[in-house]
Amino acid sequence: MTKIIIIGGVAGGASAAARARRLSEDAEILMLERGEFISFANCGLPYHISGDITQREALLLQTPQSFKSRFNVEVRVFSEVVAIDRQKKVITVKNQLSGETYQESYDKLLLSPGAAPVRPPLPGINCENVFSLRNIPDMDRILAAMLLNKPKHATVVGGGFIGLEMVEALHQQGIEVTLLELSEQVMAPVDPEMANFVHQVLVQNKTDLRLNTGLSAITEIPVTPAEPDATGDFTIQPDQLNHLELTLSNGEKLVTGLVVLAIGVKPETMLASAAGLELGARGGIKVDEGMRTSDPDIYAVGDAVETLDFVTEQPALIPLAGPANRQGRIAADNMLGREEKYQRTQGTAICKVFDFAIASTGHSEKSLKRLGRAYEKVYVHPGNHAGYYPGAFPVSFKLIFDPATGQILGGQAFGKEGVDKRIDVLAVAMRAGLKVQDLEHLELTYAPPFGSARDVINQAGMVATNIIKGDERVCHTDDVLNITADQFLLDVRNPPELANIGAIPGAVNIPVDQLRNRLAELPKDKEILITCQVGLRGHVAYCILANNGFKARNLSGGFKTFQMATKKF
Amino acid sequence: MTKIIIIGGVAGGASAAARARRLSEDAEILMLERGEFISFANCGLPYHISGDITQREALLLQTPQSFKSRFNVEVRVFSEVVAIDRQKKVITVKNQLSGETYQESYDKLLLSPGAAPVRPPLPGINCENVFSLRNIPDMDRILAAMLLNKPKHATVVGGGFIGLEMVEALHQQGIEVTLLELSEQVMAPVDPEMANFVHQVLVQNKTDLRLNTGLSAITEIPVTPAEPDATGDFTIQPDQLNHLELTLSNGEKLVTGLVVLAIGVKPETMLASAAGLELGARGGIKVDEGMRTSDPDIYAVGDAVETLDFVTEQPALIPLAGPANRQGRIAADNMLGREEKYQRTQGTAICKVFDFAIASTGHSEKSLKRLGRAYEKVYVHPGNHAGYYPGAFPVSFKLIFDPATGQILGGQAFGKEGVDKRIDVLAVAMRAGLKVQDLEHLELTYAPPFGSARDVINQAGMVATNIIKGDERVCHTDDVLNITADQFLLDVRNPPELANIGAIPGAVNIPVDQLRNRLAELPKDKEILITCQVGLRGHVAYCILANNGFKARNLSGGFKTFQMATKKF
Structure with missing residues (x-):
């Protein structure tokens, strides 16, 4: 036995x-x-x-x-x-x-x-009302503090899964929240431009988001009761319940009532x-x-x-x-004597952030960069279901792959509905050893309330396959930000889009539907970097230009990706 | 050129x-x-x-x-x-x-x-207000008929995708609907017990569902205006707007105002x-x-x-x-000179049915039976997300596979949220050539609002793998309905569940948590067919019995599956 x-x-x-x-x-x-x-x-x-x-x-x-x-x-x-x-x-x-x-x-x-939970040895780390959240007693302590002190303001330190979930939880309880994140982005498993979608949601939901900002010290502010009132009671002013003073890594001070450490x-x-x-x-x-x-x-x-x-x-x-x-x-x-093997970890994960979700599997671009591994990436922003069916909202999807073999290296998605589904599909394809060239062939459930005949993953796969087959050359935000004298920036959207949504400085605007008739306006000796809103019209424009003998590249994911990659929070 | x-x-x-x-x-x-x-x-x-x-x-x-x-x-x-x-x-x-x-x-x-659309040569098939739905003009004609005739009742013939969508569409427009389906079930791609979930939804939403019933003939009921009223107008009584009489395959008559043929x-x-x-x-x-x-x-x-x-x-x-x-x-x-290949069709499909969805990929059990192909099946009914997070609802999932190799042959799912996701995951695994033994290792997105640490597909894979490895023997509804003298039916749920939900006639009730102490009540010379509510406790009971030297089988999917497999609509 x-x-x-x-x-x-x-x-x-x-x-x-x-x-x-x-x-x-x-x-x-x-x-x-x-x-x-x-x-x-x-x-x-x-x-x-x-x-x-x-x-x-x-x-x-x-x-x-x-x-x-x-x-x-x-x-x-x-x-x-x-x-x-x-x-x-x-x-x-x-x-x-x-x-x-x-x-x-x-x-x-x-x-x-x-x-x-990591608890760094900061001055004041052991003050009352400074919590971690790992287990039931931790949770009980936070709830008790909320009940007893009724803090008006709380500070979450660290923008990982628990940090983001706590921001939302505290906000939902009517507490103003500051989120301190030492790095340039929350949600470390995704890349900064994808994390920017989350930053936007946080700010829209009144989170005081402070990136590149750590916590340096905590001090307790003594609670001084007011003078006794007519009945002889000592009333504590409500704003005194925010009775912790935080010193931040940038020297700023912040008064708060409750601190949740979620730094890993x-x-x-x-x-x-x-x-x-x-x-x-x-x-x-x-x-x-x-x-x-x-x-x-x-x-x-x-x-x-x-x-x-x-x-x-x-x-x-x-x-x-x-x-x-x-x-x-x-x-x-x-x-008990069997021989089973654990089959490695992809790191598939998801986090709900207010009405949105961010998810990823496999490696991020930044981790592949650290590893020195060759990769290419594409972005697509199709609806979570057919655009003509009510409630469609884009799933912003980033697919990272080996440009030589098509091996799937990772994926990231942001949106409302269906973010989990797309990352799950990619995680299975990746685990099964499918390549990006296989993704356009995946046969997924389709009816207007659920998806599209060419679903998000199919589209991402087609774009990636175009690159591998040489049917499209792409460029990215860094390229259009660092344009050279041998390059020419072309925006193929319609003029109202540029006016209302914004445009990359210096771009010349020729709508895609006019492009065939206006080729003479484009230089044959320069490389033309094409942008549209999400990359689809840019691909049509790319094909027109390439098949007419121009040198061109299409900005993957279009202006929408550019915007998220350059936005500062 | x-x-x-x-x-x-x-x-x-x-x-x-x-x-x-x-x-x-x-x-x-x-x-x-x-x-x-x-x-x-x-x-x-x-x-x-x-x-x-x-x-x-x-x-x-x-x-x-x-x-x-x-x-x-x-x-x-x-x-x-x-x-x-x-x-x-x-x-x-x-x-x-x-x-x-x-x-x-x-x-x-x-x-x-x-x-x-198939339009069978029935008497009256060319009557006014008998429609198919394939294109925009068809749709316009149906909408015009609804607008002009204001039918109180409509009849949909055929319970496939379009038929089910039309039942819901007409119901949503305040029209009473009869659905005629010639076979014993709607949604031909799934098996009858899975279609029964849909039957239940239809009936709960006041659809007059008539299975095993076809349409034999259509006749127009002449509209007879009433006597002129005081102002000299001839008023048509509203119930005369249901002015088609249908003769059904069982000889019954049905008066209706609009017919949509959706028979394939x-x-x-x-x-x-x-x-x-x-x-x-x-x-x-x-x-x-x-x-x-x-x-x-x-x-x-x-x-x-x-x-x-x-x-x-x-x-x-x-x-x-x-x-x-x-x-x-x-x-x-x-x-244009390339060499691309279409990579076969799995038949992945989904249909929204009121607040629910039914979806499938690959082959059904009945189609494998027709082909004479060996298969095994398992059922699981886990929540679409963590049970402790609000709004969890079961995804009833049927996985069909080759019991010798573990090849995935098909899958079917019914539920509210997340039905599309589970069938998509299975469709990708199937296309990639993964086996059911691989499904428990899939690493899918998990956070309480989205899934479970052991998600639906992981669970189905574990159950199927147990069978392939000999860790569990299962039985199905047919087995417990046709129990032999050498078999013994054991229900391991708690007594209130049997009383409130129902039980298989003849089952002896020993709650799983008492089983180890009550083994003496069970016959060692008989095969014990075990049932619980969804199959999980049955598996625990199976292990207890098998490891104590009993011959046993667990009813896959438990009483819930049995109920859907035996319910008549």
């Missing part, structure tokens, strides 16, 4: 425990959780703060009792594992309530400790490291494809481990719920 | 013309359209009738003038091609307005005539056939992978042609907008 001990009862740990029991009725399975709760909906925490999820209980998916009766898994909460003796195959457990410690032996051990997480590796298990270069627990650590009887899964990046096949830290769940299942299989 | 003539100016024809021009500025391109309109949104017609698309003009995507100025393609509407002389490479065109005929020579000819389409092959071009066994124009007919200078695309079925690689008639568009593009490429 195998005795399995699982350290950590959320996501990866819980899914491993359930899977292990399904595989074996005999195994003894013990799950130890440091905190009070197992298997809670950590991705749901901001949505309870926002009020969208009304019942706190909805986040508590399993209890130790339900886990015991369903899976015959013994669960001990408030139980922190403080040491692993790998020689004796024994762990030391500390009961967090009583302070007692005791030992448990194991045959197989699974580490699923997760990752801890780091893998919880202290226990693994103390036990002498190998860590990887990125600071996570090193595992093989079977989720085994450097000790063959110890497995690890979830946010604490490094897994292979799908594209580079190099170890990476990608803390996501889906991979953690799959890894837990695979670790359980292997602890 | 190549002269290309394109017969038919919608979908395939229009996309071929535009593509041909992008490839060549020199080619002479002439597009001939029998009707008044080119490139109109035929999939949008029901949504203008419903009032969702308010502007008729929104359906007219291109005009001859816009096509000329954008693509330098000469378009002649009201121009029917009545003969092809393949030896001389000359066609005869009849001007529908003047009646004149004339000839045009071609180098390459593309046939994109589409398919015509047949390829328009008269011209091709008269020209001696080969037709296929299914009655469509025969083409090769390059969309070439039996005459190497004549191409054909769209609803009129047979293309290869993705799974069987046999010719099939699959009239869909997406494939028509892609075929048009490929034909244009090949007419």
Whole structure:
């Protein structure tokens, strides 16, 4: 009878425990959780703060009792594992309530400790009303602070998934929000021009967005009650409830009532490291494809481990719920003698931002640049469904690929409806090894309320394939911003579009439908950089010019992409 | 200079013309359209009738003038091609307005005539107010009849895509609707138990749904004006506006005001056939992978042609907008000397039905049965997004696969949000040659408003993989309906579920969480067929029983699937 001990009862740990029991009725399975709760909906925490999820209980998916009766898994909460003796195959457990410690032996051990929110050692970081959000108690503390102090203003530090979700949650609760982001953009997995769509949504929703701005220090402003009033009560002025003063990296000061730190997480590796298990270069627990650590009887899964990046096949830290769940299942299989392999991580992710969504899979342009890897990119902005059906809204889609082979390297999308669908389709195509040349052939559901006969991904695939086949040469924002004397900038939109929407400085305007009759106005000795609104008319113009012997390139994604790539927030 | 003539100016024809021009500025391109309109949104017609698309003009995507100025393609509407002389490479065109005929020579000819609505030779089929819906004039006629006659009741004949869309459109316009469907189910591409979800939606929305019922005859009821009233006017009683009497295949009579025939389409092959071009066994124009007919200078695309079925690689008639568009593009490429291949048709399709959607890709169970092909199926009913996030609604998903290899043969889904996404993901996986064993590894976008850490497709893949690996044996509705003396039916839900939702007759109830302690109540010598609500607890129970030495099978999709498979409408 195998005795399995699982350290950590959320996501990866819980899914491993359930899977292990399904595989074996005999195994003894013990799950130890440091905190009070197992298997809670950590991705749901901001949505309870926002009020969208009304019942706190909805986040508590399993209890130790339900886990015991369903899976015959013994669960001990408030139980922190403080040491692993790998020689004796024994762990030391500390009961967090009583302070007692005791030992448990194991045959197989699974580490699923997760990752801890980064809390930089800033002056004042331990002030009251400065929070992280990782678990139910964190959430409770934030809700209690909102209830007790009724802050008028809150500050979110960090524009990742949790940061963006918290901005929206706090805004929804009627609190003014400042978002501090140290880098030039929120949502690190996407590129700056795609993040700009999110910046725009944040600003439209009254977020005080401060890019390139970090938090340097926090000080408490003493609350001074007013003079007693006629009834003898001391009234605290409401604006005194914003009682934290933040010092920002640019020297500015900001008065706020509540701070949420969402500047990322780091893998919880202290226990693994103390036990002498190998860590990887990125600071996570090193595992093989079977989720085994450097000790063959110890497995690890979830946010604490490094897994292979799908594209580079190099170890990476990608803390996501889906991979953690799959890894837990695979670790359980292997602890019980199977041979399952985790199949690398693409980093597919999505974030709701007010009425919009931003999503991505695979690598961003900036990460490929860092890696020094050759890539090309195209942008399209088609409607999420047929334009003549009510409610159509563009999905702005960026497809990144290897220009030599057509290998899909990544994709990013922004829009209202259907952003998840397009990134899912791309993620599957990428995982299956399809190339961009295959994307135009994908046969997707089409009816006017759902898509288009040539859907977003088909269109992106056609544009990319045109480049690979030499049917179109494209240029990008950098090219039209740095135009040379040998180049000529042509805008093929209709004059009212230029007047109303704006145009790239210096562009000569000839509407595409007049182009065939006005070719004489264009220089044959220069390269003509063509722009339209989204790239479609530009492609028609490109074909007209190229087939008439002109040298030309089409601005991928047109003026709309240019605008997002150059807009400053 | 190549002269290309394109017969038919919608979908395939229009996309071929535009593509041909992008490839060549020199080619002479002439597009001939029998009707008044080119490139109109035929999939949008029901949504203008419903009032969702308010502007008729929104359906007219291109005009001859816009096509000329954008693509330098000469378009002649009201121009029917009545003969092809393949030896001389000359066609005869009849001007529908003047009646004149004339000839045009071609180098390459593309046939994109589409398919015509089936109009069976029933008595009364040519009565007034009996309509088909294929094009703008058809739509105008229906709208005019609604405006003039103000019918209180309409009858839609045929429960395919257009039939279902018309039921909803007419209902939305305040008209009572009877839907006649000759077979036992609407939506032929899906199986009966999945179509039952649609039947339920129709009935809930007050559709008078009559399955297994055809239309036999139509007679006009003479309108008899009442006696003149005091002012001398003859008033027609409103109920006399339902002035058609239908005789149904079961002998019943039905009085109605408007009939929409939506009983399918047949390829328009008269011209091709008269020209001696080969037709296929299914009655469509025969083409090769390059969309070439039996005459190497004549191409054909769209609803009129047979293309290869993705799974069987046999010719099939699959009239869909997406494939028509892609075929048009490929034909244009090949007419201008390229070598592009159309990559078979999966038949991916979706239909909105009131607030719900039904979608499918690949083969149905019934079509695989007809083909005599081995298959297995699984059902799952997970939420479209995390259950704790508001608004979750199940996506009922059926996955059909080869039990020996895991090849994906087809999938069907019903639900509210996210039905399109799941079928798209499956369609891509299927086209890429992924197996059901790969589906649990797909890394899809996850945040609570969009999906689950283990999404619908992951779950379906896990269940299918369990079967292939021997980790679970499943049974289906037929098995529990035809239980033998060697079998034992076990329901592992909680007693209130059986009482409130219903149960399979004869099932013994032991809740899954009590199962380990009540194994003695189960026979070791019988095969235990397990059911729960959706199949998840049944799987846990299966594992408990199998690992304790019982012979067992789990009802795939649980009682919910059983209910839909046995419900009669």
